[in-house]
Amino acid sequence: MSVLVRATCAALTLALLASDPARADAQQRLPSDSLAIARRWSGWFLTGHADSLAATATPDFLADMGGVDGLRDAQGMVAQRAGLAMRVIEERFVWRNGRRQYWRTMEMTNFPEPFVMRFVMLESGRLAGLGLGPLSAVPAADSGGPVIKP
Numbered sequence: 001m002s003v004l005v006r007a008t009c010a011a012l013t014l015a016l017l018a019s020d021p022a023r024a025d026a027q028q029r030l031p032s033d034s035l036a037i038a039r040r041w042s043g044w045f046l047t048g049h050a051d052s053l054a055a056t057a058t059p060d061f062l063a064d065m066g067g068v069d070g071l072r073d074a075q076g077m078v079a080q081r082a083g084l085a086m087r088v089i090e091e092r093f094v095w096r097n098g099r100r101q102y103w104r105t106m107e108m109t110n111f112p113e114p115f116v117m118r119f120v121m122l123e124s125g126r127l128a129g130l131g132l133g134p135l136s137a138v139p140a141a142d143s144g145g146p147v148i149k150p
Contacts, residue, residue: 030100031125034093035148038102041119041127046085048075057127061120065130078117078132083110091148094141099128105135 031037037056044052050071054062065071089105101118108115116138120129131138 029123030093030121031123034100034102034121034125035091037125038091038093038104038119038121041102042104042117045071045075045078045117045130048072048079050075053127056125058122061128061130074130074132078115081110082108082115084108085115089114089149093145095143096139096141098142101129101131101141103138103141 041053041056044050050068053071054068057065062068062071065074085106086109087107089107091105092103094101094103099120099122101120104117105114106117111134114135116131116133116135118129118131118138119127122128
């Protein structure tokens with residue numbers, strides 16, 4: 001293969017990678033206080049402050065949740081089925097579907113296995129997604145970050 005053909009292929013590959021929105025999202029950095037933000041969201045969720053969470057959420061996410069009432073329903077479901085958080089087992093940031101997520105794994109009063117609360121955080125520090133459920137049902141991460149053990 002000639003040098004010109006190789007250079008053209010390399011340039012085309014770089015152009016395609018640069019135009020891939022998922023890859024662009026994966027390269028975005030989180031705010032420097034992202035751990036503090038995620039811990040604040042966790043506290044608000046676990047203590048019933050749906051309106052505070054909603055104030056940090058993107059319009060699309062809030063609409064998908066059914067507004068503040070949808071967030072309240074999710075909070076009530078967790079409280080009813082899993083109970084109260086007894087202790088944090090670990091915290092971590094991971095990449096999933098090209099976006100950064102904060103995962104908080106907890107021991108709950110009424111749940112037989114660790115429970116995971118997952119928040120999608122944008123570069124702007126806005127809440128763009130929420131996942132809740134048992135550790136055994138957590139979807140695979142694209143890649144993980146360091147584990148934070150309290």
